[in-house]
Amino acid sequence: MAKKTKSPFNFEELVKGYKNAFPYFQVLAPNGEIVNPELAPELSNEELIELMKRLVWGRTYDKRVTLLNRQGALGNYAPGGGQEASQLASQYALSKDDFFAGTYRDLAPLIMHGLPVEKAFLWYKGHMKGNEYPEDLHAYAPQVIVGGHITHAMGVAFGKKLKNEKSIVLSLSGDGASSQGDFYEGINFAGVYNVPYVAVIQNNGYGISVPVERQTHAEALAQKAVAVGIPGIQVDGMDPLAMYAAVSKAREHALAGKGPVLIEALTYRFGPHTMSDDPTRYRLEEEVGEWQKKDPIVRMRKYLENKGLWTEEQENEVVEACEQEIKEAITAIAQVEKQKVSDFLRNMYEVSPQNIQEQIAEYEEREMSKDE
Numbered sequence: 001m002a003k004k005t006k007s008p009f010n011f012e013e014l015v016k017g018y019k020n021a022f023p024y025f026q027v028l029a030p031n032g033e034i035v036n037p038e039l040a041p042e043l044s045n046e047e048l049i050e051l052m053k054r055l056v057w058g059r060t061y062d063k064r065v066t067l068l069n070r071q072g073a074l075g076n077y078a079p080g081g082g083q084e085a086s087q088l089a090s091q092y093a094l095s096k097d098d099f100f101a102g103t104y105r106d107l108a109p110l111i112m113h114g115l116p117v118e119k120a121f122l123w124y125k126g127h128m129k130g131n132e133y134p135e136d137l138h139a140y141a142p143q144v145i146v147g148g149h150i151t152h153a154m155g156v157a158f159g160k161k162l163k164n165e166k167s168i169v170l171s172l173s174g175d176g177a178s179s180q181g182d183f184y185e186g187i188n189f190a191g192v193y194n195v196p197y198v199a200v201i202q203n204n205g206y207g208i209s210v211p212v213e214r215q216t217h218a219e220a221l222a223q224k225a226v227a228v229g230i231p232g233i234q235v236d237g238m239d240p241l242a243m244y245a246a247v248s249k250a251r252e253h254a255l256a257g258k259g260p261v262l263i264e265a266l267t268y269r270f271g272p273h274t275m276s277d278d279p280t281r282y283r284l285e286e287e288v289g290e291w292q293k294k295d296p297i298v299r300m301r302k303y304l305e306n307k308g309l310w311t312e313e314q315e316n317e318v319v320e321a322c323e324q325e326i327k328e329a330i331t332a333i334a335q336v337e338k339q340k341v342s343d344f345l346r347n348m349y350e351v352s353p354q355n356i357q358e359q360i361a362e363y364e365e366r367e368m369s370k371d372e
Helices: 011-015 045-070 084-092 107-112 117-124 150-163 175-179 181-192 221-228 240-255 285-292 296-306 312-333 341-346 354-371
Strands: 099-101 169-174 197-203 232-236 261-266
Touching (some): 045 240, 045 296, 045 312, 084 107, 084 169, 084 240, 084 296, 117 312, 150 169, 150 181, 150 197, 169 175, 175 181, 175 197, 175 221, 181 197, 181 221, 197 240, 221 232, 221 261, 232 240, 240 261, 240 296, 341 354
Parallel strands (some): 099 169, 197 261, 232 261
């Protein structure tokens, strides 16, 4: 019997070390110290303070909307506490003309991009007026279908390229989206057409209750970029400065006509997936505690306090202003007319066919008699 020689097909060896091929970026350590000064973004003191205000606003918003949900004042809510850096620092790197495409968890950065809080609350309540955006707001309504907005975001970016617009598209999605066909198709054609698009995967470890390792065998979600021939990097998603720097550089890359970039932000949601979810069923308190030590607001607060740029009084002012803004929005949506079946029917078509016209008339009659 011939001696068996070593096979040239070393399949096991091929996948080892894939993760090591992707650079990992961190600027600000959990203790508030700059660990990679060469990566630090060039932000003025005023811009650093503004970024901190947005982070604190986002955490306050998250806490207040969570309470409003528990009180029954708003519909189901997807908490974002813990993900402020991957959400708000990413959006802070955009211009007003850039297009924002987020998920149901990304209302805070959408508000920072220009959506009135009142509109956000109407969206939570499922009111159609929550999707009526100001003309100068370049954004999609929050996407509930996991990964469903990635192909749309690519399409907007393709349109920007055709029109030679000097702006980009930024999408935020969760780790679960990267397992969807829409995600691959979107970034694949973004690469094919070399469009100005930055896709941020907020890898918070779980797709609802399913951990990342049960979603994909890939060591890093950033490696999804390799299959479609675009750059992919990993960033400390709990580091506001690293997220701002990464998105800013990716934006510059896209604006220069060099095509899309995929950024995997390693982050964590402190709360449940949604308010109907019980995270204690699939994750340990010890795990949550370890991630809380990396809190983006705590590290940014320490950094700014060491520079003499932030005080407790400033933080309290932001909290109070956010709470007042939310109170005013709750008061405003209470004045909005309730939706009617006739409204839903009327909004189905620009020009309603005969059968829909008949149904509109029927329901309007019912609604009028009910009001009387």
